[in-house]
Amino acid sequence: MQRTSIKITSDKLNLQECYRFVEDASCGGIAAFIGTVRNDTQGKEVTQLDFSTYKPMAIKEMQKIAALTLEKFDIYKIAVHHAEGVLKIGDIPVIITVSSKHRKAAFAACEFAIDTLKETVPIWKKEYFSDGAVWVNAHP
Amino acid sequence: MNIKTLFFGITADLIGASELDVVLASSISIGAFKTVLKEKHPQLKNINTYAIAVNEAYVEDELLLRENDVVAIIPPVSGG
Numbered sequence: 375m376q377r378t379s380i381k382i383t384s385d386k387l388n389l390q391e392c393y394r395f396v397e398d399a400s401c402g403g404i405a406a407f408i409g410t411v412r413n414d415t416q417g418k419e420v421t422q423l424d425f426s427t428y429k430p431m432a433i434k435e436m437q438k439i440a441a442l443t444l445e446k447f448d449i450y451k452i453a454v455h456h457a458e459g460v461l462k463i464g465d466i467p468v469i470i471t472v473s474s475k476h477r478k479a480a481f482a483a484c485e486f487a488i489d490t491l492k493e494t495v496p497i498w499k500k501e502y503f504s505d506g507a508v509w510v511n512a513h514p
Numbered sequence: 515m516n517i518k519t520l521f522f523g524i525t526a527d528l529i530g531a532s533e534l535d536v537v538l539a540s541s542i543s544i545g546a547f548k549t550v551l552k553e554k555h556p557q558l559k560n561i562n563t564y565a566i567a568v569n570e571a572y573v574e575d576e577l578l579l580r581e582n583d584v585v586a587i588i589p590p591v592s593g594g
């Protein structure tokens with residue numbers, strides 16, 4: 375049985391799909407993290423984001439995170455889906471859902487998975503402003 | 515030997531390409547490869563922190579490159 379669902383897509387992410395994948399009669403809860411595109415960064419108005427990926431490696435790294443999260447926490451299933459391409463304010467770049475028998479493991483696992491994704495998965499976002507664009511975290 | 519090298523994010527913008535072949539006289543370490551890259555592409559000199567992946571997995575500076583390896587330059591990631 376598949377206990378992880380990993381996806382990178384230029385389509386709109388589907389929360390219902392992530393929810394359906396992890397739900398199970400043995401579980402007492404599902405925790406979800408839904409990332410959304412914020413309209414400002416350090417007081418500057420953001421107009422859109424553009425996510426680029428090293429897709430084959432990003433998929434592998436997301437799979438590693440899902441496997442590690444299953445190993446570290448007492449959870450049942452995990453879905454990690456990420457968007458690529460141009461996203462507007464309020465759009466969803468990432469969804470993580472986790473199901474478990476008891477809630478604490480699901481919350482902790484969800485937090486661990488998103489924190490690790492932000493550190494290791496080769497995905498880059500470019501922030502667009504009315505007067506230009508910058509790669510986030512890049513310091514040339 | 516030819517090492518196919520992929521660039522992403524800020525490094526692709528600085529190089530002006532997402533892919534280049536880097537020609538090496540012999541097998542060298544990742545650490546030495548980074549030096550070669552900066553010599554050939556000085557526009558990378560201000561990028562101090564980046565990771566390297568070989569064949570789609572992160573590697574350390576000690577690894578020796580082999581024929582047909584695909585190297586990726588991974589500037590600080592910002593997914594999520």
